Amino acid sequence: MPLNDGIAMSLAADNPSVISPTAPHEWTRAEVFALFDLPFPELMFRAQYVHRQNFDPTAVQISTLLSIKTGGCPEDCAYCPQSARYDTGVRAEKLMGLEAVLAEARAAQAAGASRFCMGAAWREPKERDLDDVCAMVEGVKALGLETCATLGMLTAGQAQRLKSSGLDYYNHNLDTSPEFYREIITTRCYEDRLRTLQLVRDAGIHVCCGGIVGMGETREDRIGMIAMLASLRPHPESVPINMLVRVAGTPLADEPKLDPLEFVRTIAVARITMPRSVVRLSAGREDMSEETQALCFLAGANSIFYGPKLLTTPNPGRDRDRDLMARLGLSAMEP
Numbered sequence: 330m331p332l333n334d335g336i337a338m339s340l341a342a343d344n345p346s347v348i349s350p351t352a353p354h355e356w357t358r359a360e361v362f363a364l365f366d367l368p369f370p371e372l373m374f375r376a377q378y379v380h381r382q383n384f385d386p387t388a389v390q391i392s393t394l395l396s397i398k399t400g401g402c403p404e405d406c407a408y409c410p411q412s413a414r415y416d417t418g419v420r421a422e423k424l425m426g427l428e429a430v431l432a433e434a435r436a437a438q439a440a441g442a443s444r445f446c447m448g449a450a451w452r453e454p455k456e457r458d459l460d461d462v463c464a465m466v467e468g469v470k471a472l473g474l475e476t477c478a479t480l481g482m483l484t485a486g487q488a489q490r491l492k493s494s495g496l497d498y499y500n501h502n503l504d505t506s507p508e509f510y511r512e513i514i515t516t517r518c519y520e521d522r523l524r525t526l527q528l529v530r531d532a533g534i535h536v537c538c539g540g541i542v543g544m545g546e547t548r549e550d551r552i553g554m555i556a557m558l559a560s561l562r563p564h565p566e567s568v569p570i571n572m573l574v575r576v577a578g579t580p581l582a583d584e585p586k587l588d589p590l591e592f593v594r595t596i597a598v599a600r601i602t603m604p605r606s607v608v609r610l611s612a613g614r615e616d617m618s619e620e621t622q623a624l625c626f627l628a629g630a631n632s633i634f635y636g637p638k639l640l641t642t643p644n645p646g647r648d649r650d651r652d653l654m655a656r657l658g659l660s661a662m663e664p
């Protein structure tokens with residue numbers, strides 16, 4: 330019997346739903362709860378099994394995220410230093426010019442990034458702003474990079490225009506569970522998020538969609554978030570899992586720190602429930618030990634943001650990431 334079959338049979342013994350990483354599976358909350366509740370070694374084993382079935386476990390996809398329009402956002406996301414409602418010291422800036430964005434994209438490419446993500450602090454883009462963003466997408470694409478944007482809610486026409494300009498991915502996070510959402514954001518609702526995600530899908534753009542943990546949510550909320558993400562059809566191609574960055578001036582500034590092992594569990598459960606998605610170890614790495622990051626890679630995370638800044642919050646410098654990846658024997662995933 331091939332080794333993998335033996336492993337699959339042993340996994341089948343107590344939970345058949347875990348053994349078929351490639352078969353479509355409708356994850357119930359009870360099943361996601363059962364995964365979260367597994368003894369840590371068992372959860373890690375299952376996550377690694379699924380990871381190896383679908384990816385080279387030594388390859389990590391490298392993205393770079395640039396804030397092309399910073400601050401002054403009318404939304405009230407409780408975690409976000411770019412909301413105009415909170416006094417965080419982030420100043421509202423205008424949309425960057427095309428040449429400045431392309432210069433950043435070239436630098437990211439030279440540093441090893443395969444995907445370039447452009448983020449704008451908008452509730453939704455205005456039509457004239459979208460003209461400029463489409464030109465940026467075209468320019469970045471022409472450099473040979475994958476393109477990603479996060480611009481807020483979209484109309485069907487805007488999603489189509491972004492697709493026509495060469496956009497590969499659109500990021501729009503569900504952030505948390507449907508139940509906890511109102512505690513974090515009141516200026517839009519969960520259904521708004523799901524609607525934009527569907528329009529992005531309909532336009533033929535790959536979906537990047539994940540959430541944030543450590544915002545004071547319960548494990549039940551983390552379960553609800555993962556179950557919602559895993560219920561999207563198809564699964565998001567990219568699933569960023571963020572640890573809250575507690576920024577002074579935001580309502581979540583004094584939120585107690587989440588147990589890092591609970592964060593690793595969240596990554597592992599995302600890996601198992603969305604086996605073919607690239608799971609990104611996203612915001613929060615600056616405050617995370619290298620050991621925790623290593624556990625996240627073992628749990629199935631296979632993407633990071635590269636570069637010293639994530640929109641407006643700090644991220645490990647490229648040298649530190651290069652050093653960590655070298656020590657772990659990880660290499661950059663080909664686009």
Ligand code: SF4
Pocket residue numbers: 402403404405406409410411412449450451452481
């Ligand atoms: S997360 Fe996005 S939508 Fe929310 S306040 Fe920040 S920039 Fe605005």
